[in-house]
Amino acid sequence: MDVDVPRRERLLTSSRPMSDLDVVSASGPWLYLADGRRIFDGSSGLVCVNVGHGSAKVRNRVKAQSARFSFGGPAVVRPRAQLEVAERLCRAVRRPQDSVALVTCGTLGVEVAIGLARNITRVRDRKRRGDILTSTLSYHGNSALTLALAGNHARRPREADAFGLGPAFPAPYTPTHDHSGGTCDASCAAEVAKAIDARGTENVAAVLIEPVNGTTGGAYVPPPGYLKRVSEICRERDVLVIHDEVLTGLWRTGTPLASHHWEGTEPDLVILSKGLGAGYTSVAAVLVAPELAPLLRHADADPLPAMGTMAANPLQAAACLGVLDELESLDLKAFTARGERLGAALRELPGAGPVKEVRGLGHLYGVEVHPGRLWPLMKQAQMPGPHNRDGAFFYPFTGTGHPRSEGLVVAPPLTSTDDDIDFLIAALRDAVTALS
Numbered sequence: 493m494d495v496d497v498p499r500r501e502r503l504l505t506s507s508r509p510m511s512d513l514d515v516v517s518a519s520g521p522w523l524y525l526a527d528g529r530r531i532f533d534g535s536s537g538l539v540c541v542n543v544g545h546g547s548a549k550v551r552n553r554v555k556a557q558s559a560r561f562s563f564g565g566p567a568v569v570r571p572r573a574q575l576e577v578a579e580r581l582c583r584a585v586r587r588p589q590d591s592v593a594l595v596t597c598g599t600l601g602v603e604v605a606i607g608l609a610r611n612i613t614r615v616r617d618r619k620r621r622g623d624i625l626t627s628t629l630s631y632h633g634n635s636a637l638t639l640a641l642a643g644n645h646a647r648r649p650r651e652a653d654a655f656g657l658g659p660a661f662p663a664p665y666t667p668t669h670d671h672s673g674g675t676c677d678a679s680c681a682a683e684v685a686k687a688i689d690a691r692g693t694e695n696v697a698a699v700l701i702e703p704v705n706g707t708t709g710g711a712y713v714p715p716p717g718y719l720k721r722v723s724e725i726c727r728e729r730d731v732l733v734i735h736d737e738v739l740t741g742l743w744r745t746g747t748p749l750a751s752h753h754w755e756g757t758e759p760d761l762v763i764l765s766k767g768l769g770a771g772y773t774s775v776a777a778v779l780v781a782p783e784l785a786p787l788l789r790h791a792d793a794d795p796l797p798a799m800g801t802m803a804a805n806p807l808q809a810a811a812c813l814g815v816l817d818e819l820e821s822l823d824l825k826a827f828t829a830r831g832e833r834l835g836a837a838l839r840e841l842p843g844a845g846p847v848k849e850v851r852g853l854g855h856l857y858g859v860e861v862h863p864g865r866l867w868p869l870m871k872q873a874q875m876p877g878p879h880n881r882d883g884a885f886f887y888p889f890t891g892t893g894h895p896r897s898e899g900l901v902v903a904p905p906l907t908s909t910d911d912d913i914d915f916l917i918a919a920l921r922d923a924v925t926a927l928s
């Protein structure tokens with residue numbers, strides 16, 4: 493059925509242009525189009541299809557569960573599959589003793605993490621308020637609360653609708669902090685201390701931070717020492733650290749958690765989402781450190797935050813188990829080498845053309861372009877190149893943070909092969925060359 497213009501308008505999506513990729517099927521990293529061409533999914537959808545499209549492991553798990561029963565959260569049916577997800581997920585991210593809340597999307601994961609952090613600090617530290625501090629370069633979801641809290645400028649509500657909330661400290665990136673000389677002493681972390689002290693430590697429940705930035709600024713990586721110092725500053729003040737690893741969790745940056753790239757950065761709570769559902773199910777997991785979880789059941793504690801009708805549902809859990817099956821069968825050595833090769837090749841993209849800077853790690857990169865070059869480059873990448881008839885899709889980041897920047901998110905499925913990565917590099921290089 494043809495989708496004509498008025499019908500397109502019927503669907504209220506984001507302000508991003510609606511895609512014209514008419515996909516009839518998908519397998520691994522490839523999207524197959526109605527006109528017979530195929531397009532490489534160079535951003536894993538919205539940086540979520542981490543185990544590729546059409547996974548038989550996921551399909552079989554979901555099929556088996558739906559043949560048994562499809563609804564039944566932990567308040568209704570003994571949550572066998574959900575407990576298995578919790579167990580295997582915690583092991584996968586090297587936090588084997590954590591407690592886990594399973595909810596239906598990244599935004600709700602952040603909301604629930606905020607609720608849990610407030611409960612914990614109220615009981616443990618008798619905090620007066622439950623303020624949550626975020627950075628000027630951050631995105632934490634699309635609810636009224638998370639939009640108001642975070643620093644994604646384009647998505648911020650009008651000031652009058654923001655409940656008086658907003659980002660509290662500058663991000664540790666240029667131009668607010670210039671580390672270009674490579675001599676950062678992590679003094680940018682002192683900004684976090686200043687922000688907490690300005691509110692009064694008795695009023696701050698947690699600092700909420702993306703350890704590696706996702707799509708707001710395009711894979712900004714903090715300077716070494718930054719996250720460790722932020723953790724120390726928070727501990728000195730009885731403030732919890734929440735890592736938003738909705739996008740980066742489960743190997744996207746090359747390690748189970750992005751924070752594993754640095755010592756001494758273990759958060760009190762961590763939120764995972766995209767890599768756990770991998771586009772097959774909508775899910776987020778909030779992990780709570782074992783020394784804190786018992787406080788949530790303390791006699792004086794507030795009730796746990798409400799998590800929703802579809803929280804921890806069995807089909808969701810079945811899909812997650814299939815995704816974990818896939819992740820557990822990754823050849824980590826080859827996977828790591830592929831990520832490093834991808835990063836090295838991207839950093840060698842022609843400098844005289846649209847590309848301004850490349851940053852990132854593992855299987856997550858931001859290719860920042862000069863102003864005005866983003867949409868032409870995205871379009872060019874989808875066209876056949878001199879070396880192939882297939883194109884590549886990349887999700888854009890569009891200058892919505894501070895610092896402002898725009899470019900392509902390069903984030904292929906983690907299950908991509910050597911040949912897949914070669915194709916991706918060649919397709920992007922050809923597109924950049926064509927516009928140089």
Ligand SMILES: Cc1ncc(COP(=O)(O)O)c(C=O)c1O
Nearest residue numbers: 597598599631632633706738739
């Ligand atoms: C870092 C981060 N936090 C939270 C979210 C919100 O997740 P969701 O879109 O699943 O609600 C996103 C989504 O892109 C994200 O990248």
